Amino acid sequence: MSSDIMRAARMHGKGKPLVIDEIDRPSVRPTExxxxxxxxxxxxxxxxxxxxxxxxAPDLPLPEMPAIFGLDVSxxxxxxxxxxxxxxxxxxVYVNPLRACxxxxxxxxxxxxxxxxxxxxxxxxxxxxxxxxxxxxxxxGYAEYMPAPQDSLVRLPDNLDFSTAARLGYLGTAYRALKRxxxxxxxxxxxxxxxxxxxxxxxxxxxxxxxxxxxGTARNxxxxxxxxxLAEPGRIEILKSGExxxxxxxxxVTEGRGVDIAIDALNPGAPxxxxxxxIKTLNRGGxxxxxxxxxxxxxxxxxxxxxxxxxxxxxxxFSTEQGQEMADLVxxxxxxxxxxxxxxxxxxxxxxxxxxxxxxSGGFTNIxxxx
Numbered sequence: 001m002s003s004d005i006m007r008a009a010r011m012h013g014k015g016k017p018l019v020i021d022e023i024d025r026p027s028v029r030p031t032e033x034x035x036x037x038x039x040x041x042x043x044x045x046x047x048x049x050x051x052x053x054x055x056x057a058p059d060l061p062l063p064e065m066p067a068i069f070g071l072d073v074s075x076x077x078x079x080x081x082x083x084x085x086x087x088x089x090x091x092x093v094y095v096n097p098l099r100a101c102x103x104x105x106x107x108x109x110x111x112x113x114x115x116x117x118x119x120x121x122x123x124x125x126x127x128x129x130x131x132x133x134x135x136x137x138x139x140x141g142y143a144e145y146m147p148a149p150q151d152s153l154v155r156l157p158d159n160l161d162f163s164t165a166a167r168l169g170y171l172g173t174a175y176r177a178l179k180r181x182x183x184x185x186x187x188x189x190x191x192x193x194x195x196x197x198x199x200x201x202x203x204x205x206x207x208x209x210x211x212x213x214x215x216g217t218a219r220n221x222x223x224x225x226x227x228x229x230l231a232e233p234g235r236i237e238i239l240k241s242g243e244x245x246x247x248x249x250x251x252x253v254t255e256g257r258g259v260d261i262a263i264d265a266l267n268p269g270a271p272x273x274x275x276x277x278x279i280k281t282l283n284r285g286g287x288x289x290x291x292x293x294x295x296x297x298x299x300x301x302x303x304x305x306x307x308x309x310x311x312x313x314x315x316x317x318f319s320t321e322q323g324q325e326m327a328d329l330v331x332x333x334x335x336x337x338x339x340x341x342x343x344x345x346x347x348x349x350x351x352x353x354x355x356x357x358x359x360x361s362g363g364f365t366n367i368x369x370x371x
Contacts, residue, residue, distance in 0.1 A: 006022070006143055008143035009142040018351055032084070035075040035146055040141030047357060070140035073140075078145070084150045095148040096153075097169070099119045122139075164366065171204070175326055178205055185212070203216070213235055216237070217274060261288075262282055264294065289315050290312070347371040
């Protein structure tokens with residue numbers, strides 16, 4: 001194959017298998033680098049996106065077909081644009097897929113996560129107007145190479161392998177939620193969906209941030225002990241969903257302290273009741289941060305929330321700065337991600353990987369594509 005050609009897995013039509021195509025290797029703009037993809041994470045929800053996105057979220061745009069998906073890329077820099085100053089060929093990086101327009105009021109104030117046209121490169125946009133950004137960022141991570149803006153790059157420490165680094169997207173979502181809730185030493189955190197992809201990442205990060213106690217709710221009881229083993233006995237406690245009132249249970253296991261922060265990290269299709277219960281576990285001044293996929297309306301006792309200074313925050317994705325903080329925590333030995341079970345597929349088997357997202361040990365399994 002010519003050095004100007006690369007292989008990419010592309011979607012040519014709704015519900016159809018991805019096709020391995022040979023296409024021109026992308027060039028880079030002055031402030032971009034070209035990354036040789038070493039690993040790209042497989043989003044557990046990708047099968048739904050490929051098969052029925054127009055039913056699930058008809059107002060949220062996808063990249064134009066034939067489309068290259070692939071959200072979480074880690075790899076090596078192979079070339080740089082003329083105005084790239086701090087990265088060189090051979091650097092190990094993670095690529096934050098957040099792309100912003102740069103011109104709306106939020107962007108001009110430095111709040112790119114609040115951009116009115118934000119997209120997640122290799123996945124979807126947040127508003128119909130987001131579609132225009134996909135014309136500038138057409139290359140996701142299910143390819144041998146992808147261009148990336150220099151301000152999207154997270155420098156990886158030597159002790160963070162490429163496959164695990166491809167999990168930084170889900171970890172980052174959980175990390176920002178914890179930071180927005182002001183998690184830290186002395187705090188108690190409740191995680192709805194603690195055994196899932198987002199929830200398990202929240203556990204690892206909460207431990208790294210030094211929280212005192214982690215409570216969790218989940219349905220997959222077979223994984224409870226594995227999650228508890230991530231910390232010393234008694235620091236992590238888990239309630240099987242529906243077995244008992246989360247409010248009463250949390251009061252008992254915290255000896256009446258209650259919960260400072262609740263993270264809702266439930267999977268798509270989750271009912272609203274667990275979120276309602278999580279809010280009631282909060283002590284005065286507590287905060288619930290939602291990063292999950294509860295799509296139904298959730299009735300709230302707003303008078304009780306006002307009277308008790310309770311906050312409810314929605315949090316979507318994370319900044320490159322926060323991505324670097326996580327990588328640095330790994331580099332310093334404070335964040336332990338060794339529990340991940342990396343399951344790698346070559347690019348040629350990407351459709352097998354898409355089908356295999358249901359065969360996972362909860363959040364412990366990390367499916368990646370290695371072009």
